[in-house]
Amino acid sequence: MATTPYIQHLIALPSEHQVYANARLTTRNGKLICESGLRMAVHQLEALDQAQLAIPPFAVTSIDNTLTAEELYQDFLHYLQSNTRLKQLSQTHLNHNVLKTCCTLACRYPVIKQHLTVMRSQLSDTYQQSLFCAWLSTIVMQHINKQGAEIGSMFIAGLCHDIGMLHIDPAILRSTRELTVEQWLEIKTHPQRGHRLLAQIPKLPSSIAQTALDHHELPDGTGYPNGKLANSIHEYAHFIRLLDSLFAIARKHPDCNLGDVTPMLEVSLNIKNDAVGRALIELLTPLKSPQTLVPIELMPYFTEVVKSELTHTLTCTKILHKCLLSFGFKHQHKGLHALQNAMFHIVSAIDRSSVINSAYVRFLEQTAQQQLSHYYTEIERAFIMNKEVRFQLNKLRQNLWQVVTKEHGDLSLELTDCLMALEDVPEPTTARELNDLWVMSL
Structure with missing residues (x-):
């Protein structure tokens, strides 16, 4: 019989944490494992595990120097x-x-x-x-x-x-x-x-x-x-x-x-x-x-990355939203309801962000053209917010795939079409000049 995880941890404790029996411990057929108050050796801890006591090991043992x-x-x-x-x-x-x-x-x-x-x-x-x-x-x-x-x-x-x-x-x-x-x-x-x-x-x-x-x-x-x-x-x-x-x-x-x-x-x-x-x-x-996370000289590259990432987010959101709305809400499919709930939460987060939208993408183009440096901190904020939204979208995508693998018929086909449409969305581009910045790997 395999030793349970907690017993493995007790066995692996260093010498300053000796394990003792809190009571006289026996197997179900009465065979002695350890007398009360005595230090337990490895074989006794393993025997304790195999005895299948009615109470867990931590309830009948104590440790030195807790x-x-x-x-x-x-x-x-x-x-x-x-x-x-x-x-x-x-x-x-x-x-x-x-x-x-x-x-x-x-x-x-x-x-x-x-x-x-x-x-x-x-x-x-x-x-x-x-x-x-x-x-x-x-x-x-x-x-x-x-x-x-x-x-x-x-x-x-x-x-x-x-x-x-x-x-x-x-x-x-x-x-x-x-x-x-x-x-x-x-x-x-x-x-x-x-x-x-x-x-x-x-x-x-x-x-x-x-x-x-x-x-x-x-x-x-x-x-x-x-x-x-x-x-x-x-x-x-x-x-x-x-x-x-x-x-x-x-x-x-x-x-x-x-x-x-x-x-x-x-x-x-x-x-x-x-x-x-x-x-x-x-x-x-x-x-x-107090200063921008991205050096000023790299902000033109960074602004392009933010535009690319926001565009990717908006495109994927539109595809997922259209697909998941198409089923209506009177169905009794728990997995589909969870996907729809996730989609609504993501859309709500995007709406409240005030920066993940097509108008802000156009604003980024203006910022890049005119080098409006006083907006650079806000652009970083938009990038970091979008990172979290993209994480949520990727999680939704994974959950959608799990539903597809368990289903058959029209639901599976429509969700598969949605996944294929997402695959066709070009991945955001990243300038190699930005690779060493920690913020890029959030």
């Missing part, structure tokens, strides 16, 4: 010191007494302490992402004058939203190859695994488990694991998903200021109007770079 509230707080400080832009935001807005209190609150729960200890040791990237989400959610909740209990719940939700990753096969998480369909499907179970774990912790606010379950759901119903629509997704989860996206950008582009990517967040918030998300943008906007 993370303390002070160590958790110091981890936050170390993480913030490593990034000058995060440090700047903390110096201006973070109340360290509140952060210390939140760390103490999280460490009151032994199951959370144990899992964070294991995550810190075995999944360091996930741990850093959890720190980022907990830290920034605390700042935003303070900014909008939320009370202590709400700040604490959001903090723990940010810290624990990916705790289910500890129950995913470590080999999959370490893989540098493209994931198979089966591997990707397993990773997509981490919200349910996290929810199941957190929901069983006595006196833990239910909002925390619900955030873990919902943080990959999307307003249009195309998220996972349950394909929920906007109003049924927990409000914390909307925000944590936004922070996850921000963390991914910050990790991929360490030279960027968080304020420079707020246009991407604006597009997401045009899809889901979220007061907490608006507060995040308000906090990050002052961190924008």
